[in-house]
Amino acid sequence: MTLKDLAAHIATEFRKRFGHPPRWIVAAPGRVNVIGEHTDYNDGFVLPMAIERYAIMAADTAVVPGKITIYDTQFKETALIDLSTPITKAQPKWSNYIRGVLAGFQNRGVRIPALNVAFLSTVPIGGGLSSSAALEVCTATLMEAATGRTMDPIEKALLAQKAEHDFAGVPCGIMDQFISALGREGHLLLLDCRTQKTELVPMSDPSVEMLVINTNVKHELGSGEYAKRRAECEQGARILSVASLRDATADQLEKCKAKMSNVVYRRARHVIGEIERTIHAAEWVRQSNWQGVGTLMYSSHASLRNDYEVSCKELDIVVDIAGGIGCAGGVYGCRMTGGGFGGCCVALVKTGAADAIAGKIEADYKAKTGIEANVFSSRPAAGATIIKS
Numbered sequence: 001m002t003l004k005d006l007a008a009h010i011a012t013e014f015r016k017r018f019g020h021p022p023r024w025i026v027a028a029p030g031r032v033n034v035i036g037e038h039t040d041y042n043d044g045f046v047l048p049m050a051i052e053r054y055a056i057m058a059a060d061t062a063v064v065p066g067k068i069t070i071y072d073t074q075f076k077e078t079a080l081i082d083l084s085t086p087i088t089k090a091q092p093k094w095s096n097y098i099r100g101v102l103a104g105f106q107n108r109g110v111r112i113p114a115l116n117v118a119f120l121s122t123v124p125i126g127g128g129l130s131s132s133a134a135l136e137v138c139t140a141t142l143m144e145a146a147t148g149r150t151m152d153p154i155e156k157a158l159l160a161q162k163a164e165h166d167f168a169g170v171p172c173g174i175m176d177q178f179i180s181a182l183g184r185e186g187h188l189l190l191l192d193c194r195t196q197k198t199e200l201v202p203m204s205d206p207s208v209e210m211l212v213i214n215t216n217v218k219h220e221l222g223s224g225e226y227a228k229r230r231a232e233c234e235q236g237a238r239i240l241s242v243a244s245l246r247d248a249t250a251d252q253l254e255k256c257k258a259k260m261s262n263v264v265y266r267r268a269r270h271v272i273g274e275i276e277r278t279i280h281a282a283e284w285v286r287q288s289n290w291q292g293v294g295t296l297m298y299s300s301h302a303s304l305r306n307d308y309e310v311s312c313k314e315l316d317i318v319v320d321i322a323g324g325i326g327c328a329g330g331v332y333g334c335r336m337t338g339g340g341f342g343g344c345c346v347a348l349v350k351t352g353a354a355d356a357i358a359g360k361i362e363a364d365y366k367a368k369t370g371i372e373a374n375v376f377s378s379r380p381a382a383g384a385t386i387i388k389s
């Protein structure tokens with residue numbers, strides 16, 4: 001569904017539920033990360049792209065004061081949020097992403113109005129496409145529309161990240177919320193996670209597109225492995241006597257190899273290499289050097305699989321199938337995207353070959369795993385938007 005169709009759909013859902021048309025409609029996209037994985041919390045670079053999959057909300061002020069009613073039109077579940085006290089974690093679980101953002105506005109002294117909200121998300125949940133960041137940034141965008149307090153998109157992204165830390169318990173970096181808030185149609189976002197400086201990298205060459213391949217193996221960042229990787233990176237930085245792995249070079253790492261465990265060494269090797277790959281990839285996207293970008297994507301995947309150990313059998317199978325199709329069949333590169341342990345792969349492919357590639361990946365993946373994959377293509381989408389105000 002296009003964003004326009006989605007907006008019409010959520011407006012209808014709102015009217016069915018609350019009896020009149022909505023006053024505001026806002027949306028925020030999910031993302032794939034083209035390259036730069038597990039580098040954001042190491043002060044490195046990332047190169048994500050907003051995708052044409054969105055969290056979308058239709059809303060109006062509520063007659064009854066003191067609470068927000070949010071109706072999830074997909075799962076037919078309602079969350080009630082009491083505004084008379086400081087907002088805390090509560091049930092249902094998905095409402096915590098929303099609660100976390102509202103709490104951020106409360107902490108900034110913003111008076112949150114009573115609202116009725118209908119909500120829908122086309123970002124697959126648990127697929128590593130940042131469904132939670134999309135929901136958080138969408139909520140923050142609704143608050144901007146409903147309170148008239150517009151926020152600098154960077155402040156908005158940081159507020160959303162804090163919601164994820166405090167209300168979902170995931171110590172994520174800044175990538176997901178930044179791309180959802182700052183994405184631009186036809187562009188990737190090169191983000192320096194240390195300075196928070198962003199650069200839009202045009203990617204409007206019609207001869208290529210991104211395929212997103214959902215392995216349909218669930219991904220659970222809260223499981224502790226993510227926090228473990230962060231801690232290992234911090235340990236590596238301490239041993240290397242640098243503020244973060246961003247400041248270390250491959251040479252320095254080799255010299256210090258004996259001082260650290262093999263695990264910490266390999267984690268650091270991934271991060272240092274991945275930061276370099278990301279900077280190169282951005283340059284090659286600018287030059288439309290798709291073979292170059294693709295090669296870096298494969299190297300990134302190998303490093304995430306072997307050194308960082310966040311891939312899984314199903315992700316590796318997808319990358320192998322894509323590699324087998326190769327440039328001759330229209331695949332430039334493929335890698336896992338996002339936190340890992342399941343979720344999605346992203347493949348850079350020739351536009352005309354996309355359908356055949358998707359069909360081949362689906363068939364071979366099913367034959368090898370017994371699982372149905374979902375494949376869709378996306379052009380770089382815009383970040384959060386107020387569709388109706």
Ligand code: GLA
Binds near residue numbers: 038
């Ligand atoms: C998750 C986190 C991001 C980032 C990626 C790995 O998506 O939310 O901040 O760390 O994993 O690159």
